[in-house]
Amino acid sequence: MAPGQKLYPRATVKKIVKAHSGCNVSKNVDVMIFLDYVLFMQTLMKEATIEAKQGGERGVTARSVRKVTGDTLAKFKG
Amino acid sequence: MARESHPPGRNPAPDPDTPVRRAISAEPGSVAASSRLSFSIRTPASQGRNLTLNRSVQGLSASGRKAGAGAASATPHARAAFRTIDSRRAAISTPHLANRRRSVREARETPRDVLRNLGKALAKTSEAIKSSSSSPKSPKPADDTILEERPSQFLDDDDDEDLPKRPRLSLPIDVDEDDDDELRPHRSAGLEDEDLTMRSVEMPRRAYSEQPARLSTGSVRISDYYGRGGEAPDDEDGIDPGFFPPRAPIPEEDFGFDDDGPSYDRSGFDMARRDTLGRASDFGLEVPLDMANESTVMLAPQLEDSPMRPPPEDFAPMFDQRSDDDDDDGDNNADMEGFPDPVSEPEEDNEVETVAEARTPVTATVTAKSAITKRGSSTKETIKRTKRISRHSIEYPSLPAGVVKRLAQTFAKTSGAKGKINPETLKAIIQASDWFFEQIGEDLEAYAKHAHRKTIDESDMLTLMKRQRQTSSHMTPFALAQRHLPRELLQELRMTPPVAPKKRRRASVGEDPEVT
Numbered sequence: 001m002a003p004g005q006k007l008y009p010r011a012t013v014k015k016i017v018k019a020h021s022g023c024n025v026s027k028n029v030d031v032m033i034f035l036d037y038v039l040f041m042q043t044l045m046k047e048a049t050i051e052a053k054q055g056g057e058r059g060v061t062a063r064s065v066r067k068v069t070g071d072t073l074a075k076f077k078g
Numbered sequence: 079m080a081r082e083s084h085p086p087g088r089n090p091a092p093d094p095d096t097p098v099r100r101a102i103s104a105e106p107g108s109v110a111a112s113s114r115l116s117f118s119i120r121t122p123a124s125q126g127r128n129l130t131l132n133r134s135v136q137g138l139s140a141s142g143r144k145a146g147a148g149a150a151s152a153t154p155h156a157r158a159a160f161r162t163i164d165s166r167r168a169a170i171s172t173p174h175l176a177n178r179r180r181s182v183r184e185a186r187e188t189p190r191d192v193l194r195n196l197g198k199a200l201a202k203t204s205e206a207i208k209s210s211s212s213s214p215k216s217p218k219p220a221d222d223t224i225l226e227e228r229p230s231q232f233l234d235d236d237d238d239e240d241l242p243k244r245p246r247l248s249l250p251i252d253v254d255e256d257d258d259d260e261l262r263p264h265r266s267a268g269l270e271d272e273d274l275t276m277r278s279v280e281m282p283r284r285a286y287s288e289q290p291a292r293l294s295t296g297s298v299r300i301s302d303y304y305g306r307g308g309e310a311p312d313d314e315d316g317i318d319p320g321f322f323p324p325r326a327p328i329p330e331e332d333f334g335f336d337d338d339g340p341s342y343d344r345s346g347f348d349m350a351r352r353d354t355l356g357r358a359s360d361f362g363l364e365v366p367l368d369m370a371n372e373s374t375v376m377l378a379p380q381l382e383d384s385p386m387r388p389p390p391e392d393f394a395p396m397f398d399q400r401s402d403d404d405d406d407d408g409d410n411n412a413d414m415e416g417f418p419d420p421v422s423e424p425e426e427d428n429e430v431e432t433v434a435e436a437r438t439p440v441t442a443t444v445t446a447k448s449a450i451t452k453r454g455s456s457t458k459e460t461i462k463r464t465k466r467i468s469r470h471s472i473e474y475p476s477l478p479a480g481v482v483k484r485l486a487q488t489f490a491k492t493s494g495a496k497g498k499i500n501p502e503t504l505k506a507i508i509q510a511s512d513w514f515f516e517q518i519g520e521d522l523e524a525y526a527k528h529a530h531r532k533t534i535d536e537s538d539m540l541t542l543m544k545r546q547r548q549t550s551s552h553m554t555p556f557a558l559a560q561r562h563l564p565r566e567l568l569q570e571l572r573m574t575p576p577v578a579p580k581k582r583r584r585a586s587v588g589e590d591p592e593v594t
Contacts, residue, residue, distance in 0.1 A: 035559050
């Protein structure tokens, strides 16, 4: 995370989770959720990069991302 | 002293001096010496056991040496024993480096020497083999002794070894041919009789579902997906679970954006989920299907967007979210305020609309993949809808594209990808993160409900992360946070003092086996 930049929209994260769960979200959970999201993104991009390299693509493409999305989501299923 | 390190076969001359000295210094070798004596019984010098006993009392090394050396017919074992004892003695008594090394080398090289000698022996009889280049180099006198010692068994062994090799070379070829001949009729027979089961629809699907099972619980999760895929449309807004047929009329309805709000998510969601499952195609067509899926998603924007600036379509929801901020915050005002979205929305919104309008002809033109393209077009058009509705009928925004992009770019760089993330990729990533939040929300809800709570607690999140295998005994959530979160957020976590100790306890205890 680049320093000095805006962090992340906590309100948005909270709202998203709240909408999906139908529950209230207690105070600092959204930080944890965002942490989890960061981890998810890390995994996703790593997998996508590997996939792209295996497919001989240059850089990460939408195709590679889509291809690994399912697996990565499954990995982050609680 | 150097004398003593020589092999006894070479040095038959007895030393008058050594017994005196040895008797003092040769304690380590005493055991071996006694054994040596037992060997030397045969030798002419020691014809009685009484004699050997006397010798052992007198001077170990000298007597042993004499006996061993005098006996040219000593057994190879005895000679080896002599050699080791000599080398040991040399190492003890003489600090000479060269001597020590040499003795060690002798001991070490004996197997190789055997080979060398064997090469020599062969070279006399048959000169054809010059491949063993080491054979001419035999700098040591010990080689000769060994050559003498080693009987001709080795020659025989080599001959034996050579013989089986040739048949091996020839055999595999024959075997393969034989196998092919045998197999062909079998296969055809199998095809005629029962191969229908072999190629039935079930096999490849299972194989595929097991394939991503590097997750230990892969199968369970996939079954979850199945459940989900069925549930989701029902829960949402009454879209039929068999959504392919009803999806067709949607493009016409799309322009009134009130009804179909979540259809974008749903359709895309289900499609992708299906891809992740055993795909509908069971004959290993995974890649083509995937491609088709992509092309449909990508086709429209490529065709239509090229004249304009290619806009990331998912900016639209972000725009909405901004408008939301005031409405929904009710509970958490203290935390949430003051995060306006930095992106300029109005232009993009317009563009999205134009794109969506321009997309309808595409659906008309493409006939072959009509269903898919229609779905794609519908997704594109629903994008302009400001809000998605979760299954609890709560509107929700998606994460601002700027944040997602920044994160994605950071991680792409760290994982070694070059170049920037283009809008298409960003769209896919945003979609993935939407799904991620949905999944997380449902999981957290399950945990909270299981604990009869109505608020999602930190314990839920810790449980979730534990179940995701993100945290474990050696990776505390706080360490993860320290690694991945900026300092401000870390402080937020740290602010509540009991949290850190609680974390671990709860994470260890609070796992619900029932909730999945």
